[in-house]
Amino acid sequence: MKFGIAIFPSKSVQDEANSYRKRYDPHYSLIPPHITLKTPFEAEEELIKELSTELRYIAKDTKPFTVYINKVSSFAPVTNTIYFKVEPIQSLIDLNSHMHEGIFPAQGKHSFVPHITIAQNLTDDEFSDVFSSLRMKKIQFQDKVDRFHLLYQLENGSWTVYDSFVLGN
Amino acid sequence: MKFGIAIFPSKSVQDEANSYRKRYDPHYSLIPPHITLKTPFEAEEELIKELSTELRYIAKDTKPFTVYINKVSSFAPVTNTIYFKVEPIQSLIDLNSHMHEGIFPAQGKHSFVPHITIAQNLTDDEFSDVFSSLRMKKIQFQDKVDRFHLLYQLENGSWTVYDSFVLGN
Numbered sequence: 001m002k003f004g005i006a007i008f009p010s011k012s013v014q015d016e017a018n019s020y021r022k023r024y025d026p027h028y029s030l031i032p033p034h035i036t037l038k039t040p041f042e043a044e045e046e047l048i049k050e051l052s053t054e055l056r057y058i059a060k061d062t063k064p065f066t067v068y069i070n071k072v073s074s075f076a077p078v079t080n081t082i083y084f085k086v087e088p089i090q091s092l093i094d095l096n097s098h099m100h101e102g103i104f105p106a107q108g109k110h111s112f113v114p115h116i117t118i119a120q121n122l123t124d125d126e127f128s129d130v131f132s133s134l135r136m137k138k139i140q141f142q143d144k145v146d147r148f149h150l151l152y153q154l155e156n157g158s159w160t161v162y163d164s165f166v167l168g169n
Numbered sequence: 170m171k172f173g174i175a176i177f178p179s180k181s182v183q184d185e186a187n188s189y190r191k192r193y194d195p196h197y198s199l200i201p202p203h204i205t206l207k208t209p210f211e212a213e214e215e216l217i218k219e220l221s222t223e224l225r226y227i228a229k230d231t232k233p234f235t236v237y238i239n240k241v242s243s244f245a246p247v248t249n250t251i252y253f254k255v256e257p258i259q260s261l262i263d264l265n266s267h268m269h270e271g272i273f274p275a276q277g278k279h280s281f282v283p284h285i286t287i288a289q290n291l292t293d294d295e296f297s298d299v300f301s302s303l304r305m306k307k308i309q310f311q312d313k314v315d316r317f318h319l320l321y322q323l324e325n326g327s328w329t330v331y332d333s334f335v336l337g338n
Contacts, residue, residue, distance in 0.1 A: 029198030161330035
């Protein structure tokens with residue numbers, strides 16, 4: 001089964017992200033707007049309880065924190081993904097690194113760039129148009145994070161939440 | 170803000186339900202297949218922590234249980250909704266009734282019919298066609314339920330999980 005770990009930002013940030021995703025992100029209907037903490041990984045279904053227990057410890061050891069979103073950025077030229085950049089504060093970095101240790105698959109050595117995707121899989125021409133318009137937008141959010149979620153993927157590509165982990169709890 | 174409370178059945182039941190929802194349910198992309206425990210209700214965003222605390226108690230007092238799904242049924246002639254009928258065992262009935270007491274809005278006197286919607290908003294002709302074919306399907310699942318989820322609705326109509334409540338925990 002395929003699992004992933006993510007933070008859902010507040011409703012207002014999700015609504016704002018969706019106003020762009022609706023047009024520019026083919027994953028719009030598969031999962032709500034999110035900050036990925038751990039990219040999708042394969043694990044046996046039976047492992048899920050063990051992963052949950054481990055995530056419970058990680059959540060308990062993490063105080064709620066605030067994230068800052070101040071601009072629209074992109075992964076170009078690597079991919080044509082456009083996103084709300086989330087300032088990479090230490091709490092996010094620590095969560096991400098704990099989820100790549102111990103029983104969790106390490107998943108290569110990608111550097112962690114916290115973000116909320118608002119556009120992806122664009123052609124080069126679409127990307128130029130959309131990014132030049134979106135990068136001018138005044139985006140400013142500060143958002144309290146007090147939980148994250150473990151999700152699994154269904155056959156149609158959509159994601160269902162398995163469990164929620166409240167920070168400092 | 171609009172909230173709802175639901176159980177997500179196992180991945181295999183969700184995949185099976187989605188194979189019909191994809192064609193026949195306009196809510197297909199708004200929420201994964203689910204058993205509604207409490208239909209959408211309006212509540213102040215600030216109330217959410219209080220609701221969570223209360224739901225934590227309800228979950229703690231409920232042992233994990235098994236649900237049985239043995240046939241496709243419909244709400245016709247009231248609505249053209251078609252669903253997997255979930256046998257109304259006492260644990261489900263108790264969960265539902267606890268969620269209509271105390272700080273939770275009572276929401277009228279609808280009787281509780283546990284189900285997983287697979288088709289809705291069909292025209293009368295579509296309904297006749299689809300239901301006469303689906304009611305012949307051999308559907309048989311028994312599914313362990315060990316948690317439920319509190320969700321809120323975004324502006325686009327989709328649902329995000331706020332918190333998960335593990336039974337007997």
